[in-house]
Amino acid sequence: MGKYNYDKSALAGLGVGDFLNEVKVREAHIAAAPAEEIKSVYNANILAGRLHPDYQQARIAEIKNEPDAKTFTFVQDDENGTGALAYFRAGQYISAVIEMNGVIITKPYTIASAPKAALGDKNTSYMITVKKSPDGFASEHILNNWKEGDVIMFSQPLGQFYYQDLRDAKNVIAAAGGSGITPFYAMAAAIADGTEDFNLTILYGSRTADSILLKNELAELETKAAGKVKVVHILSDEEKDGYEHGFITAEMIKKYGSGDYSVFACGPKAMMDFLKEETEKLGLPGRRVRFEVPGEFGNPAGTQGYPAEAAGKEYDITVIVRGEETKIKCRSDQTLLDACQMAGIPVTSDCRSGLCGWCHSRLVSGDVFMPESADGRREADKKFGWIHPCAAYPLGSVTMEVFPNV
């Protein structure tokens, strides 16, 4: 036809018969195949299920008292369907589902124990340490109520606060405060048993020598790790021989860090804020400084960009779940996630820091305040009006659609 300028000789000997027969050939292939049982699960699927279970049921096997805190050891609860706890990376957390006065809330806790303790099919365990915190309803509830034999539901292991040798320096200076020791305890244990291989110097800030969490256990790990783990205690409220005094400052980090090193920080929000300023003085590139997610932002009043007139109010919130509307209230210093969970609407959530995105919800109408430092949304979420209610505060009446998984 001359419409196309290609060399027709390449088609020599070719007919259209094969094309017209293609469906027949396909049918013949299907007809010739065995009608065997369909295999849809392979090793990658099995591993995915083991490493990332929807939920884990764990029973409290042991409780150890710590200063203003308790360390709980959990074991798999076969009877409730968890045959083995999920393996994880030292530094990851699990989100606990806590039933409290008839409402269900979730709170993240770092797994303090070594990943090895969760390996295999039998006798898997996690250890978490819960410290009393001044305005922590959940921690108070846990310390007062959780007892041996109780079964608690957890998420799969989550979070990115773990060592990666391709990214991090071989020497890591850990800056820890209070229960923020837990990820480093797990890392130290993983180094001691050979799961991880890097040098970890833990600068651990406590108020007094008596308030140090996991003190003896840390000393044991230090010995076991044969030079790869070093623990330095820093006391803010006490001067004592054998202890550093004051806060974890840039000077302190410099004293223990030399050559190429990474700084990992985990602790109460005030300490993390202080450390952000201190680590900046070190002049390290951003990739050498890593902070664990900070936890709840807290009262947004006074934050840059927060409208002063919004403070101290309570707003009407309409929450849509699978087409059904519920009216609830939310104080202006309360996150929308918190208001939902307190009202018995089990919005999914893990990090409660605005960052992991698990609570991703649709803002139908109304205005909310999202602190910049806790706004971990994707760019397109902003374009289409989606929010992370764990770090969003109402500035008036709000209608939102949320997506519980129960």
Next chain:
Amino acid sequence: MKKYDVIVVGAGNGGLSAAAYFARAGKKVLVLEKHNLPGGCATSFVRGRFEFEATLHELCQMGDGKNEVGRVGAVRQLLDGYGLNVDWVAVEEAFRTIVYDPEKGYDVTMPVGIKEFTAAMEKEVPGSGKFVQCVLEYGRMLCDGVEWLAAHNNEPGPLAKIEMLLKYGDLMKVVPKSTNEMLDRIGLPEKAKYIFESYWDYISANSDQMSFAVYCFMTYTYLTQKPWIAREKSHEISMAFDDAIRKMGGDIWYNTEVDRIDIKDGRVKGVHLKYGQYIECENVMCNLMPTVVFGRMVDPAEVPEREKKLISARIIGQNCFTLYLGLDIPYEQLGFKAYDTFVRFTGDNVKQYESFGSLDTHRDYCVTIINEVIPDCSPEGTCMVQFAKFYTDDAFRDVTEEEYFKLKDRIAREIVEHFEKITGIDLQSHIEELVVASPVTWARYLGTPQGDVYGYSPAGWDGMFPRVQSGHKLDHTVQGLRFCGGHGTQMDGYSQAYLSGAEQARYMLEEM
């Protein structure tokens, strides 16, 4: 509870497209998605100050009409028709392809545009230009033919078949032929052939098994209509779908996993949700692989014999290992320039495919740098470099829980060190964020067997053309149940999944 005309299970690319199609047709549609986000593969994630694209390399058939052939791509028409609010960005190059064989190696960047592509090939392989021209003329014919077929809903009636024979007899001749055979018949020199076949990473069949027509059509389309991406990553496309579907009256429930599809006497009755609810509905569109649905979501007594046979005859496509790096160095200073690069030990993809089956033998990967196309896709002074390795078999079959994290780290390190070695670039001094997704990760998010990302291999008998001709009736075995997605008739890829969703929704509407 509200009554729905149709339920879409899975808000991946195919499911979203189908849902939009139903909603636009005035049907009450409910989308059920087990994750908290739409898109399936089409998503992004945030780490530190970076937002990484999860999977999108480039969309095909997205021409905006302002190209040399003046053609508005079929996928562009479809997505515009849904009213998607997406800021599309064209990629101004075809690909860079590096073969690191010390003797037969090359490193070539191929431009878009027929003339430009042909000239670049002529320059790299003197004397190949006229053959490339010929191949792309076939491409032009194939593109017209595919459009003609689409205008006849891929099912030309008896009269139209005669017209097809007259107009597109050549298309019919080349469809059953493999890419290698046709390129050899045309006389393309070996090296030019290898360069031309660089896109193979994206298709789970080698060039001895892949239809020339499909491969040539795809390449011609990329060259004339350009590859396209979304400014705010593929999450923008998925969120735009969510927005459009709701505006057209559809509902989408996230975190809502469908556990079982209720089928009685060969007819869909409804779906059971994992948390207990049952929703009655006589029409269910699955954006899930039939292997998964018939393997574990349906009463075994209701699985048609044909499905068992079809599934056992098919080969799972490819699974994938991806590595995402956020670097604290500006793209201009990286010392490597290209949006999409295929790094291979040989240009011969048949040999490549033999090596893709296991962790020990697999050596190749592709590299994507969005900053080349969208300079401000990452913060100032940074860039993002992403790698993908595709495995043709159950590559993680023997991996234990204990060695899993170490293995991920090992493969990531191998990729980085290899790339550093062949390019002389220092990546390791700049890694600020690092994320790895293995076949296990994909298995977790997609639920596909082996963590498969490409559906079923479109090799030989199960290629695109026979699939398309079977997708209306022959592969439809349960009343009220249809399938769409990257495993569908149109093969893998975003564009193909969108087309598949529309195609299957159109068929389902006929039956509703």
